[in-house]
Amino acid sequence: MADPLWTLGEVVSATDGRCEGDPAAPIAGFSIDSRAIEPGEGFIAIRGPNRDGHDFVPKALEADAAAPWSRRRFRRTLQSRRATPMHQPSSTRRVWSGCATRSMRSTISAGRAATAPTMAVVIAVTGSAGKTGTKEALRVALQPSGSVHASAKSFNNHWGVPLTLANMPRDIDYGVFEVGMNHAGEIAALTRLVRPHIAIVTTVAPVHLGFFASVEEIADAKAEIFEGLVPGGSAVINRDNPHFERLAAVARSEGAEVVSFGEHEQSKVRVMHCDLGPDGSTVTSDILGETLTYRVGAPGRHVVQNTLGVLAAVKLAGADLKAAADALGALQPPAGRGQRFVIATERGPVCIVDESYNANPASMRAALATLGLTPRSEYKRRVAVLGDMLELGTEGPRLHKELAEAVDAAGIDVVFASGTDMASLFEAVPKERRGAYAKTSEELAPVLLSSVQPGDIVMVKGSLGSRMAPLVEGLKREFEYR
Ligand SMILES: Nc1ncnc2c1ncn2[C@@H]1O[C@H](COP(=O)(O)OP(=O)(O)OP(=O)(O)O)[C@@H](O)[C@H]1O
Ligand SMILES: [Mg+2]
Structure with missing residues (x-):
């Protein structure tokens, strides 16, 4: 046994x-x-x-x-x-x-100490958006090379990370941990438990601004992930993010090797060519000197970005890079983060894009841009249904209003909005693009459901607390999704 x-x-x-x-x-x-x-x-x-x-x-x-x-x-x-x-x-x-949580932490620390010599290659993922997506992509990419133990769901906090560690089989090949935070100091404590060989920062953006004085402070809190790296470990950092240098400086001070990824010319892991399609992307990248062309099964520039971090980690982990890249073709957006439901009706298809799990300015922009990739030949109308992005503090109204540019750039035809802060965006979009506004998603539901038609692609997004998921369910019911 x-x-x-x-x-x-x-x-x-x-x-x-x-x-x-x-x-x-x-x-x-x-x-x-x-x-x-x-x-x-x-x-x-x-x-x-x-x-x-x-x-x-x-x-x-x-x-x-x-x-x-x-x-x-x-x-x-x-x-x-x-x-x-x-x-x-x-x-x-x-x-x-x-x-319970303290005992779990001490338990897993003791367990790690006892089993360290035979430990897996451990990868930790943090960032303001894309942690779960990247963690799941790592699971898919590493599976051809060996056994993978990865965090369940978004278990990334003071109990989620210890729980994932406590459940890690001793003979596993790869451990993948999502690490998150709301406050400074949280990631430092968690990364010291995880002790990753490779730490990825997907992006830094104004999220939880209610708890931080500036985005720079958020970058510093994310950089804590490098404090737990094992000696000689690697810091895999998004080069396209304005806070790259700040993060890299911390990584170097911890003695880590910095591996940058992105579209930036100086990235060590770099996109050379990319076709962004409505159902996925085809990418040619330079992965630390190795050129690879691969298909990404989920759409969006942000997903391509995340795969660069994934493939950097795969290469650094000594896993099979080619097999990992091939596996990314099967990538699917996680539930509530871009999952699509296509419903055939007598008058043509309706597509519902479920982004209701969460939202912040970075992921809103990413979702709007992805909606903008839809060819008009496939769906005539691009509809965005947007709820409040929460925890942005006093910057909330401004950060909502600034999305008007992204709405315009993506060629969104109609905006439906709910929530106090989303009123700022609704006011900022041209009149002809305004669908309807309501204070709550419940109040928005009837007018939304009567407005959506076959031939529409409808993207629904907001923070979990903005309760946008019932709108997705309402739309599915309306068009009899089975
Ligand atoms: N690199 C990225 N830049 C911007 N948005 C992204 C990026 N990667 C994923 N997203 C978007 O961010 C949203 C959240 O994705 P995901 O759940 O993977 O993030 P997370 O960091 O795990 O979030 P949480 O903090 O809630 O655990 C989704 O809408 C997803 O499409
Ligand atoms: Mg998550």
Whole structure:
């Protein structure tokens, strides 16, 4: 039998916790979701903004999970009416320690120290946009060369990164970690856990400006990723970003090799030629001296940009570059980040582009430009449905209004807008391009649904909190997407 990922004893000693059960009992992995937990996995109770994972401890125990959780909570849970004998576990693999995330961090640190000599090539990805897209592209690109363990979803924060590390099999070939932040200092702590061989910065843009005084401060916070690089590690940085030099200076001061990528002539990984199509792109690039022509299965200049970072990392990792480039042909936009739904109707097709997962000025521009790649012969009308980009602080209205230029450059025919800040953009587009404006996406729905017609391509985008996803669902229902 293969070695277990963890034993109960290892978890206990690493977390300085206490336990019930056989220290040799295997723990197959960790989960934060009591609905998805497998028997024998560790349940980690995370306190989130809306739900408290501690409330689900009894449910996890029903599923025969091992559970690190806070001692105080444990007692309270047992005393509560929910912890009736019916909820008692069938085995007693239970760990508890003061704080689930702290214990997870110390656990994985200990685990890394013990397994370091046989560790995978580890790649960390950060940036203001494109972390998940790049992480998923790395998964696709590295798979032909070996086994890959990558972050689930956007698990990139103080619990998501430790969770990904804790679940990394010991004999894996490549580990790919998404690393994110809202505040300075967060990435520094996470990258020291991950200890990447290669760190990628996709881009730096005004995101979370509510928490930072300037974009330069955001660049500095992203540059923290280099602090965790192993000695001799590589910093893969977007050369086209105005903050490149700032990031590169930090990387060099950490002793890293700087590998730049982009369209910039001096990039070490450089686009030589690129055909941007509505369904994907064909790219010829110089990847650290090796010329490659490849197809990218998802559309947009920004996706091409991300693939340069991906192929740089593939080459630096010693993986098969040609196989990686070939694999990128199968790339699909992740859910909510450009996923397309084409619906055939009697009067022609409608295309809905779901960008409802999130938005900031950089990704809005990228999505608008991608919508602009649609040939008129395919869809007559380009419709943009835009919700507020959140967390931009006092700069919000200005950053929304400035999108008018991108709307124009992409040849968008009609703009629908919702949210307080999007009013600034709606006012800034020419009258003939104004569809409708409403304060909320709910209020926008009826007029949007009655305006969209066959022959339209409709891109829906906004921050998650702007609730644009229901508009995507409404459009799908309206045109009977099955
Ligand atoms: N290099 C890029 N520049 C600008 N926009 C990009 C880039 N790469 C991806 N995007 C766009 O940014 C949006 C978010 O993409 P993605 O989810 O990959 O980013 P993320 O950094 O993981 O976001 P989050 O911080 O929410 O985890 C999508 O609309 C995507 O198309
Ligand atoms: Mg993400």
